[in-house]
Amino acid sequence: MFLFDQVIFGPIHSRRLGLSLGVNLLPIDAKICSFNCIYCECGFNTTIKEFPFPTRAQVREILELKLTQMTGAGQFPDVITFAGNGEPTLHTDFEGIIDDTIALRNRFCPSAKVSVLSNSTRVHKPHIFAALKKVDNNILKFDSAIDRTMKLIDQPIGKHIDVNWLIQHLKQFEGKLIIQTMFLRGNYQGEYIDNTTETEVEAWLQAMEQIKPQQIMIYSLDRDTPVHNLQKVTVEELNLIATKVREKGFEVSVAG
Numbered sequence: 001m002f003l004f005d006q007v008i009f010g011p012i013h014s015r016r017l018g019l020s021l022g023v024n025l026l027p028i029d030a031k032i033c034s035f036n037c038i039y040c041e042c043g044f045n046t047t048i049k050e051f052p053f054p055t056r057a058q059v060r061e062i063l064e065l066k067l068t069q070m071t072g073a074g075q076f077p078d079v080i081t082f083a084g085n086g087e088p089t090l091h092t093d094f095e096g097i098i099d100d101t102i103a104l105r106n107r108f109c110p111s112a113k114v115s116v117l118s119n120s121t122r123v124h125k126p127h128i129f130a131a132l133k134k135v136d137n138n139i140l141k142f143d144s145a146i147d148r149t150m151k152l153i154d155q156p157i158g159k160h161i162d163v164n165w166l167i168q169h170l171k172q173f174e175g176k177l178i179i180q181t182m183f184l185r186g187n188y189q190g191e192y193i194d195n196t197t198e199t200e201v202e203a204w205l206q207a208m209e210q211i212k213p214q215q216i217m218i219y220s221l222d223r224d225t226p227v228h229n230l231q232k233v234t235v236e237e238l239n240l241i242a243t244k245v246r247e248k249g250f251e252v253s254v255a256g
């Protein structure tokens, strides 16, 4: 499995995002998340409890140094993305780190977007909700509108997480969010999973109509997964789903 071994990684050139600098707020040698998705590129959660997170001061210092070096060499990032070895909002200073990042972005590269990839499980915490509202791209995971499927795919750790909970909390962003959905098929622990069926897509579209995201990103498997019986959904199938999304009036991007 793939783990980020630094707090700041990149910059990486991407056709879709441009020059992208990544921020990993999780420990550099373990994956920690409030989901345990069967498709997670970082593998399953660590069972070891004590791993040090980088401090707010460390993140600010490392990011400032990186941006000083990059902009000094004429390299201006198009996007600063919080991703990494698990769920970034698990960091206890998440809101402060977002504030620092926005201040550094304004100083060094004002046209860069700040993006957060989160799994939506901590949006009920007022400081997390407030922080996510401040970023340019608030990208939140929603993998199925059918509870059994969501729980099989995402394996939520918190007992409070179900589809209805997610929809009610995501609605509170009043459209200032981007939904990201992984489509896949496969077997896990004797259960068959397929979130591309007509019933699944119909329920998922109805959830999108309630949540009203500004954009929807759909994708399928790309790298190795901790569960081996999973199948990638083809770009053609993703495009068929995307057509239905557009018919509902949403902007959608497909990464096959």
Ligand code: SF4
Binding pocket: 033, 034, 035, 036, 037, 039, 040, 041, 042, 085, 086, 087, 118, 119, 141
């Ligand atoms: S939410 Fe993201 S980091 Fe967490 S388990 Fe799922 S894919 Fe991995």
